[in-house]
Amino acid sequence: MPQKSLFENAPPQWEDDDIASRLVATVVFATGVNGGFDYTIPDKLVDAVEVGTRVMVPLGAGNRLVLAYCVELSRGGAVIRKLKPITSVVDPHPLLSPSMLKLAQWIANYYITPLGQVLESVLPAGVRGNAGTRLTTVLFITEPDNNAANNTDTKVTELIESLTDKQRQVLDALRYSSEPLTSVELQKTAHCSSAPIQALLRLGLISRRTIRRRNTDTADQSPPPTLQGHTLNHEQQNALNKIAAAIKSRRHETFLLHGVTGSGKTEVYIRAIDEVVHGGRQAIVLVPEISLTPQTVSRFRDRFGKVAVLHSHLSDAQRHHEWTRIVSGDVNVVVGARSAIFAPVPNLGLIVIDEEHEGSFKQETAPRYHARTVARVRAGDEKVPLILGSATPSLESWYHAKRGKYTLLSMPRRVRNLVLPAVDTIDLRNEIGTKTSSGAIHRKLHEAIKRAIDDGGQVILLLNRRGFNTQIQCQSCGEVVYCPDCNVALTHHREREIAVCHYCDYQIPSPDKCPKCGMPGMRYSGFGTQRLEHEIKLRFPDIPFLRMDTDTMRSPGSHERALTAFREGNVKILLGTQMIAKGLDFPNVTLVGVINADTALHLPDFRASERTFHLITQVAGRTGRGDKGGQVIVQTFQPNNPAIAYAANHDYKGFVNEEVTLRQTLGYPPFSAMFRFVIRGTDEIKTFGFAKQFAVQLRNAMEKNNKISGPAPAPLSKLRTFYRFHIQLQTKQQEQARQQIKKIMSETKPPNEIQWIVDVDPIDML
Numbered sequence: 001m002p003q004k005s006l007f008e009n010a011p012p013q014w015e016d017d018d019i020a021s022r023l024v025a026t027v028v029f030a031t032g033v034n035g036g037f038d039y040t041i042p043d044k045l046v047d048a049v050e051v052g053t054r055v056m057v058p059l060g061a062g063n064r065l066v067l068a069y070c071v072e073l074s075r076g077g078a079v080i081r082k083l084k085p086i087t088s089v090v091d092p093h094p095l096l097s098p099s100m101l102k103l104a105q106w107i108a109n110y111y112i113t114p115l116g117q118v119l120e121s122v123l124p125a126g127v128r129g130n131a132g133t134r135l136t137t138v139l140f141i142t143e144p145d146n147n148a149a150n151n152t153d154t155k156v157t158e159l160i161e162s163l164t165d166k167q168r169q170v171l172d173a174l175r176y177s178s179e180p181l182t183s184v185e186l187q188k189t190a191h192c193s194s195a196p197i198q199a200l201l202r203l204g205l206i207s208r209r210t211i212r213r214r215n216t217d218t219a220d221q222s223p224p225p226t227l228q229g230h231t232l233n234h235e236q237q238n239a240l241n242k243i244a245a246a247i248k249s250r251r252h253e254t255f256l257l258h259g260v261t262g263s264g265k266t267e268v269y270i271r272a273i274d275e276v277v278h279g280g281r282q283a284i285v286l287v288p289e290i291s292l293t294p295q296t297v298s299r300f301r302d303r304f305g306k307v308a309v310l311h312s313h314l315s316d317a318q319r320h321h322e323w324t325r326i327v328s329g330d331v332n333v334v335v336g337a338r339s340a341i342f343a344p345v346p347n348l349g350l351i352v353i354d355e356e357h358e359g360s361f362k363q364e365t366a367p368r369y370h371a372r373t374v375a376r377v378r379a380g381d382e383k384v385p386l387i388l389g390s391a392t393p394s395l396e397s398w399y400h401a402k403r404g405k406y407t408l409l410s411m412p413r414r415v416r417n418l419v420l421p422a423v424d425t426i427d428l429r430n431e432i433g434t435k436t437s438s439g440a441i442h443r444k445l446h447e448a449i450k451r452a453i454d455d456g457g458q459v460i461l462l463l464n465r466r467g468f469n470t471q472i473q474c475q476s477c478g479e480v481v482y483c484p485d486c487n488v489a490l491t492h493h494r495e496r497e498i499a500v501c502h503y504c505d506y507q508i509p510s511p512d513k514c515p516k517c518g519m520p521g522m523r524y525s526g527f528g529t530q531r532l533e534h535e536i537k538l539r540f541p542d543i544p545f546l547r548m549d550t551d552t553m554r555s556p557g558s559h560e561r562a563l564t565a566f567r568e569g570n571v572k573i574l575l576g577t578q579m580i581a582k583g584l585d586f587p588n589v590t591l592v593g594v595i596n597a598d599t600a601l602h603l604p605d606f607r608a609s610e611r612t613f614h615l616i617t618q619v620a621g622r623t624g625r626g627d628k629g630g631q632v633i634v635q636t637f638q639p640n641n642p643a644i645a646y647a648a649n650h651d652y653k654g655f656v657n658e659e660v661t662l663r664q665t666l667g668y669p670p671f672s673a674m675f676r677f678v679i680r681g682t683d684e685i686k687t688f689g690f691a692k693q694f695a696v697q698l699r700n701a702m703e704k705n706n707k708i709s710g711p712a713p714a715p716l717s718k719l720r721t722f723y724r725f726h727i728q729l730q731t732k733q734q735e736q737a738r739q740q741i742k743k744i745m746s747e748t749k750p751p752n753e754i755q756w757i758v759d760v761d762p763i764d765m766l
């Protein structure tokens with residue numbers, strides 16, 4: 001920790017021999033000032049201050065009291081003369097274990113983020129604020145004093161003998177209660193008034209204490225584990241054996257479980273977790289937030305009973321409660337989205353990341369950590385295996401597995417001899433201007449939908465765009481209606497007749513006249529899920545369907561209600577955005593249609609192709625999961641694009657081999673490490689000016705073999721009124737580059753109205 005001094009005020013005076021033995025606490029602040037600061041610990045707080053507790057300390061010339069995390073304790077040196085003392089201690093117990101603090105320190109360094117900010121991310125707000133609990137005064141049987149002489153014991157016995165029946169009853173009620181009771185609770189339990197309690201307090205037989213308790217004391221409903229697993233097939237067993245060996249020998253190893261959709265990966269996780277739980281340890285399972293459905297959760301709950309689920313809809317009180325359960329070791333498995341990687345299980349035995357290729361494991365606000373990267377560090381430190389599972393592993397993970405850094409476990413076949421569905425592509429280019437192409441659904445897809453439903457099957461249709469029309473354009477002057485705050489075209493939402501910005505939610509009534517030239521006759525074009533829904537209503541008037549996108553899934557529980565309706569067969573066609581593409585396991589789905597496979601292909605992002613491949617492969621995997629088999633139809637303007645062609649052939653290896661070569665040629669990750677800087681401000685010229693100056697500093701500081709591009713306008717060149725410029729750095733010496741970047745960023749201060757961020761290993765390139 002760098003030592004910084006804050007001694008504007010006269011510090012306390014120390015005797016010389018006092019100094020060396022004095023304890024010094026290094027603290028970090030959640031916001032504002034960066035770096036570690038040292039304080040002395042007053043005698044009365046010496047026992048209370050521990051690494052991982054929060055304390056109040058005076059800061060600055062005004063000695064403003066500020067909350068801080070104690071991150072280190074050391075013996076004082078000469079510097080002590082100049083330090084201020086800690087004012088008070090906030091937490092009775094450390095909120096962070098030493099290993100979690102170490103992990104946070106690693107994140108702070110790797111992602112170039114102040115440690116205090118990382119800690120605020122590692123510790124949920126509900127935990128920091130003790131949400132859902134309050135301080136309560138409860139009654140205890142007074143502990144016999146160990147130091148006291150025997151005659152005290154005799155005294156107690158005499159006292160008890162002198163009690164009235166009622167008083168004795170009260171004492172017994174408290175003695176046999178499994179938890180401490182408040183006075184009111186004790187009165188209820190012992191059927192008495194407050195008088196005998198007062199008497200016992202006066203006699204010193206019982207005493208008061210203040211503790212923190214939950215507001216509601218609903219018992220945790222953990223059903224006992226019931227379900228038995230399947231008999232594993234040969235490939236599952238082989239994968240499990242390797243993982244189990246690592247679990248048993250308590251060593252870290254990263255496994256890449258590459259199993260096609262429906263190959264039974266979850267079953268392998270569950271068996272591996274079984275090993276861990278039987279050994280008295282806990283497992284953490286990360287899944288993408290949208291896969292965190294009750295269906296997923298119940299697979300773990302049915303098997304392990306005590307499961308904590310951490311998702312973004314938990315209230316602060318619920319989150320705090322789950323946290324407390326996890327810390328106490330009362331939970332076997334933690335299932336959660338990205339931040340569950342910080343779950344404070346006392347005895348970690350395994351980490352699983354399902355759908356490891358998903359971009360949502362990266363946090364897009366500071367600290368911009370990737371849960372997979374953090375998981376590797378945590379698993380390494382705690383000497384436990386890490387399983388990365390996917391039907392379409394990220395190129396980075398695949399590359400590491402190929403190079404032997406990860407252990408590759410392959411499950412190339414579906415369970416129960418089910419086959420992967422046949423995939424047909426429809427070349428939309430041939431259809432332009434012909435009558436058959438009116439609407440979003442091609443004639444061949446229409447017929448396939450009809451056939452599937454006639455045969456008693458169900459259909460999933462993917463269109464990865466919300467809204468009705470994706471573009472509103474003036475036919476006279478060509479003006480496209482844009483968001484005034486973002487450089488993004490507005491989407492027409494027909495239900496409410498509004499044009500909406502999908503980035504900032506700016507809304508206007510959908511215009512019938514051009515906002516620029518005033519001429520009537522706006523052309524509404526482009527397809528979103530609302531328009532697809534409209535078309536389905538017209539084409540299949542009698543067939544029940546359901547649309548799933550963020551517009552229809554706003555209310556709590558709507559997601560699950562929709563999936564239940566589909567599972568029960570009340571809904572025949574499920575259409576929606578990527579929300580429906582992943583993880584669903586419905587055996588009766590016999591057809592999957594992709595309305596437009598190209599939507600994401602041309603984004604200015606080096607992972608655009610990879611993402612398209614993933615999406616098509618994942619959605620194709622939703623069919624053929626039952627005895628009726630399945631079929632996939634992909635509509636595209638680019639049937640020969642590798643991302644689409646390889647996905648249509650279920651050829652993951654073909655795709656990655658080609659894509660790896662491309663990345664190597666261009667020096668993209670995993671062949672380099674990337675840092676992305678985004679500089680934003682409301683004044684376009686000034687912001688660009690600062691970005692240029694920063695790029696010069698970077699170029700001067702970096703070795704020549706680093707590749708620096710920009711500044712250039714970011715693909716989203718304006719967002720929420722801010723102009724955005726980005727600079728990209730690709731390097732083969734990541735650690736060296738990081739240290740240089742830290743140095744420059746700590747020495748440079750952007751002008752007040754300009755903000756900058758650095759994104760290490762960026763996923764979002766827009």
Ligand code: ADP
Nearest residue numbers: 230231232233259261262263264265266267415
């Ligand atoms: P994945 O996660 O690879 O998509 P799942 O683990 O969800 O696959 O398995 C798909 C389906 O097959 C599930 O319904 C699961 O219960 C079932 N299953 C898994 N393993 C077996 C097995 N060995 N034998 C029969 N069915 C299995």
Ligand code: ZN
Nearest residue numbers: 483486501504
């Ligand atoms: Zn906007």
